[in-house]
Amino acid sequence: MNRRRRVLMTCLVTLMAACALQPVPAQEMDPVQAMSMPFEELAAARGVDAGQLAAEMGLPADADLSAPTGQLLKASGLALPDVQRAVQSLRAAAAEMGDATGAGPAVPDALAEEAEGKDWMRIRIKFLLWVAVFVGALVLLMRTKVSPRLRVAMLVAAPLIFGVWLGVEPNAPGTVKDAIMLYASTGVVFMPRLIAFAAFLVMSIIGNKVFCGWGCQFGTLQDLVWHLPTRKWKPPFWLSGIVRAGFFAAFTVVAFTVGTDIMEPIDPFRIFRLGAVAAVAVAAVMLIAGVWIYRPWCSFFCPFGLVSWLGERIALTKPRVNLDTCIDCLRCERECPNWSIKGLRRREPLPQDCFACGTCIRVCPVNAIRWGVKPPPSDAAEE
Ligand code: SF4
Ligand code: SF4
Structure with missing residues (x-):
């Protein structure tokens, strides 16, 4: 080696x-994650029973609670804030029942936690x-x-x-x-x-x-x-x-x-x-x-x-090639890790992504490429 x-x-x-x-x-509970989570897991993460939550939200009695939350909500014309409201309502009911339910202190709202949880x-x-x-x-x-x-x-x-x-x-x-x-x-x-x-x-x-x-x-x-x-x-x-x-x-x-x-x-x-x-x-x-x-x-x-x-397509600065000074040695095309400089040099309408590695600029023997808003001047080849 x-x-x-x-x-x-x-x-x-x-x-x-x-x-x-x-x-x-x-x-770390992102709204997007929440929507792709199975409904019963989402309920558990919020400290409420999935069946009670579904009933509170008015989901059909035969709803598959192991399905992704987003899917269930969409089918019932509901949205994530509805889950939030239902969770709050269940918590409020549990709080009213107090110690008799053994529910203890209300779990903080998970969506608020999501925002607060971000550093x-x-x-x-x-x-x-x-x-x-x-x-x-x-x-x-x-x-x-x-x-x-x-x-x-x-x-x-x-x-x-x-x-x-x-x-x-x-x-x-x-x-x-x-x-x-x-x-x-x-x-x-x-x-x-x-x-x-x-x-x-x-x-x-x-x-x-x-x-x-x-x-x-x-x-x-x-x-x-x-x-x-x-x-x-x-x-x-x-x-x-x-x-x-x-x-x-x-x-x-x-x-x-x-x-x-x-x-x-x-x-x-x-x-x-x-x-x-x-x-x-x-x-x-x-x-x-x-x-x-x-x-x-x-x-x-x-x-x-x-x-x-x-x-x-509208990038201000990128590899620009002066075709007057380019000697067609194709070194840039060989050294470029993908096909981007080939497309850029040949003025193709949709060249591949250029990841700004700078290789083509470095290897050009006549300084015909530079990173900028326009190609290098022809006298750059003499530098
Ligand atoms: S900067 Fe790198 S990726 Fe972009 S065209 Fe030049 S060699 Fe290819
Ligand atoms: S560098 Fe990152 S953001 Fe850019 S294309 Fe690759 S993975 Fe996507």
Whole structure:
């Protein structure tokens, strides 16, 4: 094993160990999670009997209480706030009965707990750091200062900082997925999530997917494993693009028709919480595949990857190629981890996602590529 491989392996093992030691938050109940939970589990989590809760809400007597909450609510024309009201009503009744019921003190409202349970200070720190990383990466890209060593250092640091230390939430795909899911199942828009989504998207439009390339906790982890020196395979973009769009469409249709979140159980970002075996298994599959294929989750499944790929059409700064000075050596196309520079260089209408790695800019022998709002001047080739 050569030195580079040893260093990478050490970094990966350290990251995995750090993930494994990450404590599972004791109380984390998201509205979207609540909607995909079996109704009886939701009732138990709120400290009330599922049968009583169903009766209080006026659900049919033969309703299957093991079905996902969202599904039951949709079938009865109800929404999550109705659950909340019914729980409060049951608690009030229990409180009236007092000690005679043995119910004890009322359990705090779970939805209020969800909002209170969020560590807003941690979220603010995370966004401040994300913005700092975004600005730093953008400056480095625009000044053509991204060295392989710096890039790998950031790929080690980003999952540690934004995943292991600052946790799974928030994350960019979660803002898309959860916003759709919540709206589909309750008609509610959770404004902080929308603001977070807007922040991710604005960053991605100012600097073409710089957030994904440098700050996303799972995106950077996949990028890190891709650096392990093996033969690589670049799947055709038509394939990854169709799978990603199809997965997003299926998720949206199921969310609006059945009220179930099909992405949540396999969300690989939960590797940073080790909260779900299926999700960890999916993350492991993605990371193993990611040794040969560049960012498989981003390319094939990520909802934010899809949305920000659309945003790339209007991105302000991105790799720009001066075709007058380009000598057609195709080095950038060979070194680019996917097909993005091929599409950008050949002025294709829908090039693949560029993850702002900076490689094409670094390897061009005649400085015909730069990160900016326009291509480098022709005299840049002489620098
Ligand atoms: S595309 Fe990849 S890097 Fe971007 S948000 Fe999705 S998982 Fe993260
Ligand atoms: S090498 Fe490819 S992914 Fe990296 S910056 Fe260039 S176009 Fe983007």
